[in-house]
Amino acid sequence: MDTLFARRIARSLLLALAIVLLNVSTTVKAADTDSLLTTCQNDSLEFSSICLGFMAGVDETHNSMRQLLISLSDKNNAFDIKENWPGFYCSPMTLTPEQLRDVFVSYALSNPETAQWPAATTTLVALAETLPCSN
Secondary structure (H helix, E strand, O other), X not given: OHHHHHHHHHHHHHHHHHHHHHHHHHHOOOOEHHHHXXXXXXXXXXXXXXXXXXXXXXXXXXXXXXXXXXXXXXXXXXXXXXXXXXXXXXXXXXXXXXXXXXXXXXXXXXOHHHOOXXXXXXXXXXXXXXXXXXX
8 A cells, every 4th residue: 555655646746747847848948049048148036047957957967978988088098088079168167057157148149140059059169169178
């Protein structure tokens, strides 16, 4: 009986999470640079949270991939990060989501041709150009 109860609770929680995620995804479309730029320039708590969360997600994914590739290259000495993935960026310190946002907004405003690019691509290009790795 406890297992059945636990399954019902888990199902209810998953359904609630799906409803919340569906509501957020239909409220704000941040798939392209222009949409994310609009979101990041909005000072409301809801939009600011979405922007900063997006920036933190891009940064965390970048850092995880970078670390994975560095560890793989250490094992076989065949992978040069700068040569094989120019989208990497390097920073002497941990960047806050607000700093990541500022780099993105500045780059997107200065490069209107990126308006229809995927937002994550523009974010990575902006960071790679601003904080290049020196190897």
